[in-house]
Amino acid sequence: MEYLTLMSAREAAAAIRAKEITLLELVDACLRRIDEREPTVNAWAFIDPERARAAARACDAAEPSGPLHGVPVGIKDVIDTCDMPTEYGSTIHRGHRPSRDAACVSLIRRAGGIVLGKTVSTEFAMYQPSKTVNPHNPGHTPGGSSSGSAAAVADRHVPLALGTQTSGSIIRPAAYCGVIGYKPTVGTFAIEGIKALASSLDTLGVLSRSLDDLSLMYNVFCGVDLAADPLPAREPRQVRLGFWQPPFGEPSRDADGLRLAITRLRAVGYEVAPAVMPDSFASLNDVHAALMAYEVARNHLYEYEPARRAQMGDSTTAVIEQGWNISFEAYLRCREQTRQAQIAFDQIAQSFDAILVPSATGEAPAGTSWTGDPVFNRMWSLLGTPALTLPVGNGPNGLPIGVQLVGRRDSDRVLLDVARRLERAVSG
Amino acid sequence: MEYLTLMSAREAAAAIRAKEITLLELVDACLRRIDEREPTVNAWAFIDPERARAAARACDAAEPSGPLHGVPVGIKDVIDTCDMPTEYGSTIHRGHRPSRDAACVSLIRRAGGIVLGKTVSTEFAMYQPSKTVNPHNPGHTPGGSSSGSAAAVADRHVPLALGTQTSGSIIRPAAYCGVIGYKPTVGTFAIEGIKALASSLDTLGVLSRSLDDLSLMYNVFCGVDLAADPLPAREPRQVRLGFWQPPFGEPSRDADGLRLAITRLRAVGYEVAPAVMPDSFASLNDVHAALMAYEVARNHLYEYEPARRAQMGDSTTAVIEQGWNISFEAYLRCREQTRQAQIAFDQIAQSFDAILVPSATGEAPAGTSWTGDPVFNRMWSLLGTPALTLPVGNGPNGLPIGVQLVGRRDSDRVLLDVARRLERAVSG
Numbered sequence: 001m002e003y004l005t006l007m008s009a010r011e012a013a014a015a016i017r018a019k020e021i022t023l024l025e026l027v028d029a030c031l032r033r034i035d036e037r038e039p040t041v042n043a044w045a046f047i048d049p050e051r052a053r054a055a056a057r058a059c060d061a062a063e064p065s066g067p068l069h070g071v072p073v074g075i076k077d078v079i080d081t082c083d084m085p086t087e088y089g090s091t092i093h094r095g096h097r098p099s100r101d102a103a104c105v106s107l108i109r110r111a112g113g114i115v116l117g118k119t120v121s122t123e124f125a126m127y128q129p130s131k132t133v134n135p136h137n138p139g140h141t142p143g144g145s146s147s148g149s150a151a152a153v154a155d156r157h158v159p160l161a162l163g164t165q166t167s168g169s170i171i172r173p174a175a176y177c178g179v180i181g182y183k184p185t186v187g188t189f190a191i192e193g194i195k196a197l198a199s200s201l202d203t204l205g206v207l208s209r210s211l212d213d214l215s216l217m218y219n220v221f222c223g224v225d226l227a228a229d230p231l232p233a234r235e236p237r238q239v240r241l242g243f244w245q246p247p248f249g250e251p252s253r254d255a256d257g258l259r260l261a262i263t264r265l266r267a268v269g270y271e272v273a274p275a276v277m278p279d280s281f282a283s284l285n286d287v288h289a290a291l292m293a294y295e296v297a298r299n300h301l302y303e304y305e306p307a308r309r310a311q312m313g314d315s316t317t318a319v320i321e322q323g324w325n326i327s328f329e330a331y332l333r334c335r336e337q338t339r340q341a342q343i344a345f346d347q348i349a350q351s352f353d354a355i356l357v358p359s360a361t362g363e364a365p366a367g368t369s370w371t372g373d374p375v376f377n378r379m380w381s382l383l384g385t386p387a388l389t390l391p392v393g394n395g396p397n398g399l400p401i402g403v404q405l406v407g408r409r410d411s412d413r414v415l416l417d418v419a420r421r422l423e424r425a426v427s428g
Numbered sequence: 429m430e431y432l433t434l435m436s437a438r439e440a441a442a443a444i445r446a447k448e449i450t451l452l453e454l455v456d457a458c459l460r461r462i463d464e465r466e467p468t469v470n471a472w473a474f475i476d477p478e479r480a481r482a483a484a485r486a487c488d489a490a491e492p493s494g495p496l497h498g499v500p501v502g503i504k505d506v507i508d509t510c511d512m513p514t515e516y517g518s519t520i521h522r523g524h525r526p527s528r529d530a531a532c533v534s535l536i537r538r539a540g541g542i543v544l545g546k547t548v549s550t551e552f553a554m555y556q557p558s559k560t561v562n563p564h565n566p567g568h569t570p571g572g573s574s575s576g577s578a579a580a581v582a583d584r585h586v587p588l589a590l591g592t593q594t595s596g597s598i599i600r601p602a603a604y605c606g607v608i609g610y611k612p613t614v615g616t617f618a619i620e621g622i623k624a625l626a627s628s629l630d631t632l633g634v635l636s637r638s639l640d641d642l643s644l645m646y647n648v649f650c651g652v653d654l655a656a657d658p659l660p661a662r663e664p665r666q667v668r669l670g671f672w673q674p675p676f677g678e679p680s681r682d683a684d685g686l687r688l689a690i691t692r693l694r695a696v697g698y699e700v701a702p703a704v705m706p707d708s709f710a711s712l713n714d715v716h717a718a719l720m721a722y723e724v725a726r727n728h729l730y731e732y733e734p735a736r737r738a739q740m741g742d743s744t745t746a747v748i749e750q751g752w753n754i755s756f757e758a759y760l761r762c763r764e765q766t767r768q769a770q771i772a773f774d775q776i777a778q779s780f781d782a783i784l785v786p787s788a789t790g791e792a793p794a795g796t797s798w799t800g801d802p803v804f805n806r807m808w809s810l811l812g813t814p815a816l817t818l819p820v821g822n823g824p825n826g827l828p829i830g831v832q833l834v835g836r837r838d839s840d841r842v843l844l845d846v847a848r849r850l851e852r853a854v855s856g
Contacts (some may be wrong), residue, residue, distance in 0.1 A: 082730075099524055103624075106729035187763070192624035192727040196531075200615050221726075222756040298649075299620040301534035302510075328650040332838050335615070339837075343771065409767075410760050 004029035005156040008210035009071045012159055013112075016070035023070035023114070027056040030072050030116060034157045040138055042131040043152035045077040046085050047117030055114050067219045069112030074119040074152045074161030078145075079204075080193040081105055081115060088195045089121035089130055089145070091311045092303050102193025104162060104204055104221065111220040119148030119161055122371060124300060125169055125197050128313030129371050134176060136399050140364040143173030144371030146207060150177040153207045160208040160217070166197040167292060167381055168360075168374025170205045171389045171404055175257070176364035176372060178391045178400025180419075182206050182214050185409045186384035189221045198295035200335075201288075201381050211420050214388075231417050239421065241265065242275030243356040247282050249375045250361060258358050260392045261403040264425040275355045277348065284341055284379035290326050291334040291382065297323025338382055342409075345383050349408035354418035356403055359389040363399035376404065386412040388419050392426050432457035433584040436638035437499045440587055441540075444498035451498035451542070455484040458500050458544060462585045468566055470559040471580035473505040474513050475545030483542050495647045497540030502547040502580045502589030506573075507632075508621040509533055509543060516623045517549035517558055517573070519739045520731050530621025532590060532632055532649065539648040547576030547589050550799060552728060553597055553625050556741030557799050562604060564827050568792040571601030572799030574635060578605040581635045588636040588645070594625040594720060595809055596788075596802025598633045599817045599832055603685070604792035604800060606819045606828025608847075610634050610642050613837045614812035617649045626723035628763075629716075629809050639848050642816075659845050667849065669693065670703030671784040675710050677803045678789060686786050688820045689831040692853045703783045706772055711765075712807035718754050719762040719810065725751025766810055770837075773811050777836035782846035787830035791823035804832065814840040816847050820854050 004026050007015065015021045031049050038044060052072070059070050075081060078088050080098035087093045105115060120132045122145040132147040134140040135155035142151045146163030150173035153161050163170040165183045174181020182205050189204040196202060206217050215226040243262055245255055262272045297304075297320045303312065304320055312320075349355065358376045365372050380387045386409070389402040405422065407415040432454050435443065443449045459477050466472060480500070487498050508514050508526035515521045533543065548560045550573040560575040562568040563583035570579045574591030578601035581589050591598040593611045602609025610633050617632040624630060634645050643654035671690055673683055690700045725732075725748045731740065732748055740748075777783065786804045793800050808815045814837070817830040833850065835843040 093527070096527055099521070099526075100730045103727050103729055106733075107726065110729065187628050190624075190723065190726040191627055193730075196618075196620035199619055218756075222759075223752075224756040295618065298535065298618040299531050301531055301538065302528045302621075305534075324651075328646075328652040331650075335838055339774075346767075410763055 005033045007159060009068070009159040009208065009213040010210065010216050013067065013069055013071050013216070017064050023060045024053065024056040026070065027052050027072055027114065027116070030157055037135070037155050037157065041133060041135045041151050041155050043119055043148040043155065043157060045087060045118040045120045045148060052114065052116050059112065059114060064112060066111035067216060068108060070114065071160070072114045072116040072158050073108055074117060074149055074158045075105060075115055076146055076149050076162050076164060077118040077121045078125050078164055078195045079105060079162060081118065084115065084118055086118065089123040089125065090303065092308050098193070100193065103190035105193065107190070107220055113220070116158055119152050121145050122147060123313050123316050124195065124303070125164055125166060126296070126319055127315040127371055129368055133368055134364050134399070136178065140366050140399060141176065141368050141371050143176035143360070143364060145169040146173050147371065149207045150174050150179060150181070153177070153209060154179045160206060160213050163205050163207050164194060165203050165205055165377070165381055166201045167288065168377025170207065171377045171387055172360045172372055172374055174207050175359035175389045175402035176400065180208050180211060180214070180391070181389045183387045184412050185386045188412065196299045198292040198299065200295065201292060203381070211416065211423060214416060226413060226416065231413060236269040237271060239270060239418065240351060240353045241270055241272045241356065241418065242352040243272050244275045244277055246357065246376065248285060249358065255358060256362060256395060257392050257401040257403040258356055261356055261422060261426065265422060268425045270421070270425070272356065275348065275352060278344055281341065281379065284382055285375060287334045287337050288378040288382040290330060291338065293319050293323035294326045294331045295323070296320060342383050345385065346408055349385070352407070353414050354405040354407050356405055359402035359404040363395035363397050363401055380406050384409055386415050388415055390419055390422055390426070433461045435587060437496070437587040437636065437641040438638065438644050441495065441497055441499050441644070445492050451488045452481065452484040454498065455480050455500055455542065455544070458585055465563070465583050465585065469561060469563045469579050469583050471547055471576040471583065471585060473515060473546040473548045473576060480542065480544050487540065487542060492540060494539035495644060496536060498542065499588070500542045500544040500586050501536055502545060502577055502586045503533060503543055504574050504577050504590050504592060505546040505549045506553050506592055506623045507533060507590060509546065512543065512546055514546065517551040517553065518731065520736050526621070528621065531618035533621065535618070535648055541648070544586055547580050549573050550575060551741050551744050552623065552731070553592055553594065554724070554747055555743040555799055557796055561796055562792050562827070564606065568794050568827060569604065569796050569799050571604035571788070571792060573597040574601050575799065577635045578602050578607060578609070581605070581637060582607045588634060588641050591633050591635050592622060593631050593633055593805070593809055594629045595716065596805025598635065599805045599815055600788045600800055600802055602635050603787035603817045603830035604828065608636050608639060608642070608819070609817045611815045612840050613814045616840065624727045626720040626727065628723065629720060631809070639844065639851060642844060654841060654844065659841060664697040665699060667698060667846065668779060668781045669698055669700045669784065669846065670780040671700050672703045672705055674785065674804065676713060677786065683786060684790060684823060685820050685829040685831040686784055689784055689850060689854065693850060696853045698849070698853070700784065703776065703780060705776065709769065709807065712769055712810055713803060715762045715765050716806040716810040718758060719766065721747050721751035722754045722759045723751070724748060770811055773813065774836055777813070780835070781842050782833040782835050785832050785834060787817040787832040791825050791827035791829055808834050812837055814843050816843055818847055818850055818854070
């Protein structure tokens, strides 16, 4: 039955709809995989096998209700569920049970999806690691903050899971764990009922093993079936691809995924040209960090009260304290720089269907006391652009490396089309 | 003791700090006023006099803790409070007690403010009226959705109250009730812990009787004391004022407040020039309505489940159903139009310190089955600009009329400076 846990969400939904498999069989296969692997991987903040089986039986007995009918989904623990604890990765909220579902959870349930459980988040979706490890090597970090979602999908506990990104919290763990991570244009998938980290940056996205599953989630969240209304066919030479090696990070090691992607795309006939960004973009990571910290400080005042503060990790406290040291005037300057950079990038991105950039600083770092560096993610979170990471191979330690595609805001469909082309080029 | 309920928040805080009055005296005066008037006005969703008095005594016994020390504040019932019910104006959430405070409530408590109670919101801060009436004439609407906050401040139950605006929910009720309503640039005051209506538009703001209290709230929410760091002094002729009568609404009646403001400003030496807006701006109200409805539909799916839907008012259901009929492609077109209009308005607004426009369609309409028309507010909510309404007199029915000032995003300080000049011009 191992093939059941290899299925994409779209394959699983089709098989259930065609009555080739029952949802109970699928859920049982997921639960067996979790039983076997969870003691090592620690991807789950909450899972209740009996409840999952009961939901599966009920779903098997019902008529197919939507595009996700019967698909088990992992929900990052910063997202409210009315029937499961939601602890935001913090002992301050231990046992907290929200009174209602987040909008995205309601949409998943309405589409027939099964909420299998809550996946581990770092503390308040920031940088303090939690218990999850990299499923490819438990001595390495899975990345953060969507650690549990990335590990659970990579390790075949579920076909897909929800993640959130404010800094690099979808792209980085997806790249480290060797799965697809997709952060749509900010504001595309509803964030109601997700604990705010930094409200102007918070974005809901998806971790999966199949690009098909991203268009499935478009159907669930936005009511549009991208597969039924494809983009016009184009020859490779008509696709405008760029690449950019940002002037920060450590190019010699980080660029492996980027170089590999460019090589393979060129091998099958694509032109990949350098994209020229303004020098001012070199400061956008700092703008992001300041803007995020300012908002984080205000959004976590309840948790930062003296009585609760001691339950926070040092790296969370550090961001909050950084935020209290940023003046309102400095915050306004960050907002203005962001607006100007968004206008500039919209202009640049009009010349490209997608721009290839590094996903992360190479393979997942050793150790689990650090979730890795969002250096290649911050600026795209700030600009609100869509970003997608795709696995392209393994690095020197045998761990996955990815490449990131970014595009113009609200041109996500074009980005998904390029991702599909890149996937074909990579898989040969 | 009636003078106590006439004090602005800043005056009250100063008097408490100077030990000229105790907080218990102030809270008692507020509670007496509420006792007397609440049976008519119905501004409060929750108030507990004994708890308020206990908080007042505790605060009187403590050292002054911040700029709001001892000031009673009304909190709109869409904003989470961990010690009071938060029902979002809906029987679906009757008795709901959130597990934590919203960021703005934590900031108010940290600054020493007393949460006196929860003020009435229309259902989910949309258009279905609740029990509040206009304190100037109970046969007329107070406006919505920050109905209770506007009525409570106008009727001297509290010196200030929090409101939220997604469409016209601060400016309209403030104008109808004859108080100051201030919607800062979107994203200025933290919205964490406020029930999302349409996430890309939701803005936290303030209703008060004094412009001083807005700078006080800047100190509470943004840690900046505007009074301590004033803008450079300028002669009236150096202040660049514009006015715009939008090409919608009913100019003959609606423009009273606008005309009065221009007349009085000119009388004291200001030049007020017409502001020219692109013809395309005439469609921005429709763009706003569609974008809002799309997001509202997704954000209220939990409440719109068949089991709960029957508890919703017809006008709420209508917005949700409108939203489900808007395609994702149409939503993306709205977002693109918004971005283009924001860039265009930023350009126009650079030539002005503020642009005067109508606040509402004249006086509060008769009847309480409708909260009035946000026709003059929608586009500013869409553009994310700061907006402020100031009372300028009374209309033919003896009810208040206001004028609205709008400015460039993140130029709120300049707008507050113009508001102060206008207030002086109006009061002669």
